[in-house]
Amino acid sequence: MHLSPCGINCDECSDKEKCGGSCHAIKGKPFYIKDFGFEVCALYDCPVNKKGYQTCGECPELPCQIFYEWKDPSMSEEAHLQSVKDRVAALKASVEKG
Numbered sequence: 001m002h003l004s005p006c007g008i009n010c011d012e013c014s015d016k017e018k019c020g021g022s023c024h025a026i027k028g029k030p031f032y033i034k035d036f037g038f039e040v041c042a043l044y045d046c047p048v049n050k051k052g053y054q055t056c057g058e059c060p061e062l063p064c065q066i067f068y069e070w071k072d073p074s075m076s077e078e079a080h081l082q083s084v085k086d087r088v089a090a091l092k093a094s095v096e097k098g
Contacts, residue, residue, distance in 0.1 A: 007087025057091030
């Protein structure tokens with residue numbers, strides 16, 4: 001399993017090829033990010049560029065407000081909250097594995 005900095009499993013993403021394979025490979029600039037008025041995804045920019053982590057799983061603030069604010073517009077609120085919960089669990093598990 002290959003996790004993005006925010007805990008999305010890149011191997012299961014339908015846009016993996018379109019995005020270039022992984023957030024690290026494209027430096028947090030997926031093809032759709034400019035549609036939302038940003039240059040870099042905040043869930044990449046914060047942990048990697050600003051804090052020097054590989055993933056949000058290394059941050060003691062996980063899950064921070066960015067996780068709740070950055071919602072896929074196609075998801076219901078319930079699905080989004082479950083996604084946050086699942087991604088946080090995956091990130092914490094990956095950090096524990098080392």
